Amino acid sequence: MSEIKDFIATYSGYTNRLEVTNTPDPSFLVAGSQNVLLDWQNSLSSRRGFTILGTAGSAGGVKGEFTWRTSRGDFYTGRQIGLTLQVKRTDAEGVVSWATIHNSSGGDEFSAELATFDTVFDDTNKIDRLVFAAGNVKFFTWAGATASIVSSTATTIVTNRDLGAAGFPATGDVVINGTTYSYTGITTNTFTGVSDDPTGEDVDSFINSPVTATAIASIPANFTCDYIGVQRNQVFLNSKTSRIVLVSSAVDYTDFVTSTAVGGARELTLDDNGAGFLSSKQSMVIFGQENSIFNITKTISADNLKEYWEVERLATSPRQGLISPLAKIRVKNALMFITREKTLDTVEFVENISDEQSVPISDLVKNDFDRFDFTGASIAYWERNIIVCIPAENLMYIYDLQRKLWQAPITWSGATIAMCSVDENGDLIGHDAFNDSSFVLFSGTSDNGEAVESKAVFAYNSYGDRFGLKRMTKYSQDGYISPNGVLKRALQFDYRGARGTYEKEFEGISDFVYNDPDSGGFGKAPLGKRTLSGSSMLFAEELRRFRYADSFPPKEFYELLVSYEMRTLNGQWSLVSHGSDVRATNSRANDITRTT
DSSP states (O other): OOBOOOEEOSOOOBOOOSOTTOOSOTTSBOTTOBSEEEOTTSOEEEBOOEEESSSOOOBSOEEEEEEEEOTTSOEEEEEEETTEEEEEEEOTTSOEEEEEEEEOOGGGOOOSSOOEEEEEEETTTTEEEEEEEOSBSSEEEEOOOEEEEEEEOSSOEEESSOHHHHTOOSSEEEEETTEEEEESEEETTEEESOBSOOTTSOTTOEEEOOEEEEOOTTOOTTOOBOEEEEETTEEEEEOTTOSEEEEOOSSOTTOOOBOOBTTOBEEEEOSSOEEEEEEOSSSEEEEESSSOEEEEEEEEOTTSSBEEEEEEEOOOOTTOSBSSTBSEEEETTEEEEEBTTSOEEEEEOBTTBOTTOOSOGGGGGHHHHHHOOOTTOEEEEETTEEEEEEGGGTEEEEEETTTTEEOOOBOOTTOOEEEEEEOTTSOEEEEESSBSOEEEESOSSSBTTBOOOEEEEBOOBOTTOTTSOEEEEEEEEEEEEOTTOEEEEEEEESGGGTTOEEEEEEETTSTTBOOOGGGTOOOSOOOSSOOSBSGGGSOGGGOEEEEEEEEEEEEEESOEEEEEEEOOTTOOEEEEEEEEOOEEOOSSOOSOOOOO
16 A cells, blocks of 8 residues: 555635535635634634623624724724714723714614614815715714813813814814713813813813714705715715716715716616626726616816816626625725625736636635525625625635635624624624624634634545545644643545544643643744734743644545634634545455446
C-alpha cells in the first residue's frame, strides 16, 4: 500500500456550488458549516459572540440605520425604530444607551417600513446636516447638535460643551427627553433665555437640536419620499410608487423648483419605479425596482450658464434590478448590489476584483443564494469585508475582499440581524429585524449568554482517486481550545457515512493539551489585527495548544467527509491542521467493479 499525503493546513473558505462530493479541494468548507471563520493566522476558528448595546427593546425591529461624522467632529451611530429616531450615546458614567432625538407624529410620521439616510451641506448655516427619507411626502433633516445638562435654572441650561462649536444656532429650540425648549441666546456652554422652565430635567440629560420636516413645493401626485441620496450637494428623492425623481438645487437643499441653471433643481422621469440611489465617483446611479439601473450624466453649455441632464439606462439583463433597497453599497470604485436574480454583482470594479469579472461574486455560494428569501436584505462594509445580512433566513454572509473568499454562514442565537453600522470605535453594530435592539457583533465568547454553535464541515475528500479504495487507521489534528471547550470530530466514510461514522470528543482539560498556562507557555495571543473569530482575540491564558491523534481499527472507504463542532457555552476553538495516515489499498480489488 502506498501512503497518500493528507494534512490540510491551509484553508480556502466556504463554497456551495458544485455537487457535494465533487468539490475538488478538501480545504473548502461546505454546506452544514456555520459560525466558523478563516482568521488572519490562516487557522479555522469559532467566531466571537455578541453583546447587547444598551438595553433590550420591545417587539418591532430596526427599520433604518446611519453613521455620520459631522464637520464639527462628532460621530453618530443612529437607528430608526417605528416612529422614533435614536442615536447611540455614552453618558458621563460611561453607560451606553440609545437616546431618542425625535418622535414623529401627525402628518410628519415616519413610515414603519424603512428609512434611508445621507448628508448634505447647509450653505445658509454653513454646517452639514443629516437628511433622510421615511415614507412621508416630506423629507427630514437634523443638524446633529448635541450636548448634556450640567445644571439649569428657570431660564438657563449649562451644558458640557461649547454650543456654537457643537452646531447649535444663536437662537432656536432644543429637545430634552422629548420636551422642546426655546432659547434666545448662547454664551459658550450655556443656553440663555430658555422657556419653558428646564429645572425638572436631570443632570446629564441628553440635549439635541430638533429634527425638522421639509415640505416640497408642487410635489407630484402619488409621490412619497421613500429613498434619498446626495451627489455634489444635490438631494435626490424617489418613490416606490412613482417613476419621478426629484433633485434639489446644489445651493439650497430645500429648493426643488426646476431650473436649467448649473446646479439647478431638476425633475427626472425613469422607465421604472425607484428603489434607491448610490453616488458613484462621477455621477448618481439610480436603481429601479425591476430590471433597470440608471446613470445620470450632465453636460454644461459653452457659456457655462445652462446644464443639460440625461438619464442613461445601463445595459442590464432581465432581473438585474435591486432586490432590496438596502442591498447595495459603494466600495471604492465599485457599486455592489444584490440583484433580483439573487446574485451579488458589481457596477464598475472593486480592488482585487477584475473589472472584467465574468461571473457574479456570489458564484461560489450560488446554491445558497438561489434558495434564499432576500426580503429586507442589506449590505455593509467592515474592515475589507462585505457583510450581507439576510434577515428572512436569520443568516449573515461575509465576503473577504482581500483574500477573495467567502466565510461560512453566520447565525446568531437570540438575534436576527437586519442591517449593520460601524461605530466610532470600529465595532460592527448589528440591528435586529424584529426587536428594537442593537448589538456589538463579534464581541465576547457567547451570543448574549447563549452558546455559539460552531461547525466546520470539509468537502468530501477522495484523495485524488474517486474510484480507488483507501485504508485508514488514524486521524490527527492540532490547534487551540479553551479549557471548558468540548470539540467533537466526526469522520463519515463514504457518502453520508455509508461505510460508517466515527465520532470522538476532545476536552480542553485533556492530557493532550500540553500548553498549560501555569507553565508560562504561550497560547494563541492576538497579533495586532482585529479578527472576526473568537479564539484569535483571547488572551494567551485563555486558550491552550493541543495536538493529538485518534487510532481505530482499519477502515476502508472511497471518500471521506470530516467535520468539527462545538456547542459549549463560552467555548472557543481553532483548528491549525488536520489529516490522516490514509493509504491506497492494493491488497485486494475494489468492490465497485461489475462483471458480465
